[in-house]
Amino acid sequence: MQYTCTRDNSLRVSATEAILQGLAPNGGLYVPESIPILSENDIKSLSKLSYAERAAVVMSLYLDEFSVEELLEYAKSAYSSEKFGSENPAPLHRVADEYFLELWHGPTCAFKDMALQMLPHLLSASLTKSGSSHDALILTATSGDTGKAALEGFKDVERTKIVVFYPVDGVSDVQKLQMQTQEGNNVYVQAVQGNFDDTQTGVKKIFTDSSVISKIKEAGYKFSSANSINWGRLLPQIVYYLSAYCDLLAEGGITFGEKVDFCVPTGNFGNILSGYYAKCMGVPIGKLICASNSNNVLTDFINTGVYDRNRDFHSTISPSMDILISSNLERLLYHLSGNDSGVVSALMSELSTNGVYSAPEKIKSAMKELMWADYASEEETRTSIENYWRGYSYLADPHTAVAIHVSGKYINQSSEKNTLVTVSTANPYKFSDDVLAAVGVKAGGTEKLYGVSGLPIPPQIKSLKEKTVKFTGSIPRNEMPEAVLTFILGLSQDTV
Numbered sequence: 388m389q390y391t392c393t394r395d396n397s398l399r400v401s402a403t404e405a406i407l408q409g410l411a412p413n414g415g416l417y418v419p420e421s422i423p424i425l426s427e428n429d430i431k432s433l434s435k436l437s438y439a440e441r442a443a444v445v446m447s448l449y450l451d452e453f454s455v456e457e458l459l460e461y462a463k464s465a466y467s468s469e470k471f472g473s474e475n476p477a478p479l480h481r482v483a484d485e486y487f488l489e490l491w492h493g494p495t496c497a498f499k500d501m502a503l504q505m506l507p508h509l510l511s512a513s514l515t516k517s518g519s520s521h522d523a524l525i526l527t528a529t530s531g532d533t534g535k536a537a538l539e540g541f542k543d544v545e546r547t548k549i550v551v552f553y554p555v556d557g558v559s560d561v562q563k564l565q566m567q568t569q570e571g572n573n574v575y576v577q578a579v580q581g582n583f584d585d586t587q588t589g590v591k592k593i594f595t596d597s598s599v600i601s602k603i604k605e606a607g608y609k610f611s612s613a614n615s616i617n618w619g620r621l622l623p624q625i626v627y628y629l630s631a632y633c634d635l636l637a638e639g640g641i642t643f644g645e646k647v648d649f650c651v652p653t654g655n656f657g658n659i660l661s662g663y664y665a666k667c668m669g670v671p672i673g674k675l676i677c678a679s680n681s682n683n684v685l686t687d688f689i690n691t692g693v694y695d696r697n698r699d700f701h702s703t704i705s706p707s708m709d710i711l712i713s714s715n716l717e718r719l720l721y722h723l724s725g726n727d728s729g730v731v732s733a734l735m736s737e738l739s740t741n742g743v744y745s746a747p748e749k750i751k752s753a754m755k756e757l758m759w760a761d762y763a764s765e766e767e768t769r770t771s772i773e774n775y776w777r778g779y780s781y782l783a784d785p786h787t788a789v790a791i792h793v794s795g796k797y798i799n800q801s802s803e804k805n806t807l808v809t810v811s812t813a814n815p816y817k818f819s820d821d822v823l824a825a826v827g828v829k830a831g832g833t834e835k836l837y838g839v840s841g842l843p844i845p846p847q848i849k850s851l852k853e854k855t856v857k858f859t860g861s862i863p864r865n866e867m868p869e870a871v872l873t874f875i876l877g878l879s880q881d882t883v
């Protein structure tokens with residue numbers, strides 16, 4: 388399987404190159420040249436296997452240079468019960484007649500672990516397989532969860548160094564503390580003044596800054612990305628859509644062919660896009676329901692075909708979805724346009740110059756067929772947390788609560804009665820004070836939420852208080868390139 392580029396489909400690279408580069412040189416994203424198909428029998432056989440085995444089989448279809456045995460070894464290590472607390476890292480939790488796909492049982496308590504426990508294995512092996520003489524410098528912008536998950540995934544991984552930038556006021560207290568206390572001898576964390584889009588734009592600039600590139604190359608490094616633009620992030624996420632379907636089959640909740648709808652709390656469009664790939668592979672998925680918070684640029688796009696980022700940015704209680712430019716949407720545009728990189732290039736250049744584009748009719752109608760979209764205000768998000776806690780004793784974090792609100796709206800207006808799975812993306816303890824506020828209790832952090840809910844505090848959050856803060860302060864966006872060079876080259880600021 389070769390990979391091509393959303394902005395130039397004459398380009399061809401191998402899987403290892405796509406993973407090592409992250410972003411294509413022309414700013415486009417790598418996509419598989421074709422999407423492999425699973426038959427009914429394939430899916431039925433997969434439903435008898437463990438999660439790690441399912442992961443190895445699915446990923447091998449996209450990774451010619453890797454054997455199933457190798458991938459199984461990575462999957463067993465990435466999704467071990469030591470790291471995820473049980474044999475199944477992505478369990479379904481039933482509440483009344485709907486399901487939650489809980490993706491937050493990993494080391495950092497958010498769904499990003501599903502991909503970022505796997506990516507370092509893929510990346511490190513890609514360096515070896517491609518015969519690279521350079522080591523990888525992972526550069527990442529985070530709205531909170533990616534950063535910590537990437538740091539945990541890459542800490543002390545040989546031949547890699549990792550730099551994480553986060554918006555100084557755009558992450559929760561626990562998220563900030565998780566990053567400030569990061570351990571490992573190859574890590575660097577820096578807060579940036581501005582919001583997530585500013586931070587992400589800063590990182591994208593560094594990736595294409597030829598002066599920075601040549602300086603780090605001399606030092607023996609090449610840039611790579613752990614952001615969800617990297618194919619190595621999306622691929623592991625396809626697995627849990629398939630796995631949820633397999634689990635429903637295995638427990639008799641559905642028979643093969645019955646459609647399952649997934650409602651996904653969405654920011655950068657990586658999670659829901661993996662669901663699209665699973666659907667294309669033959670997993671009987673009905674609608675993909677795209678749930679946004681008040682940064683509802685995707686809701687408008689899916690409903691009207693106009694993508695318009697010229698709007699106020701809202702800092703919400705679901706900060707990992709506070710995004711106005713959803714990078715992975717570019718991949719969907721490419722596939723829905725019939726692999727037309729000319730169309731995608733034109734739309735992306737309109738977005739970068741005017742901040743707005745209007746999708747051609749073909750993309751617009753395919754999008755409507757595939758998806759349904761709405762959003763939750765802050766009040767609606769809080770009400771959803773409260774309702775599910777009081778009604779079902781199910782405590783949702785604010786991101787998951789956004790999806791709960793939207794799935795409720797979808798059910799009310801839909802005539803189809805498919806099984807509905809709401810994707811649950813973070814442990815509520817990551818956002819204790821906002822969850823407490825939603826159930827009408829004054830802020831008081833982890834211990835207070837424990838007092839109210841009685842739910843076990845994840846050990847990785849409990850131990851944060853005892854850890855040493857290693858990274859403090861914040862810098863303006865224009866100092867980001869310098870910060871990277873200072874970390875890699877060990878130069879003092881004024882000599883850069």
Ligand SMILES: *Cc1c(COP(=O)(O)O)cnc(C)c1O
Pocket residue numbers: 497498499532533615652653654655656657658659707708786787812813
């Ligand atoms: C990252 C994240 C999201 C958004 O996922 P995307 O792949 O960026 O759409 C939702 N919820 C949580 C908790 C996250 O960390």
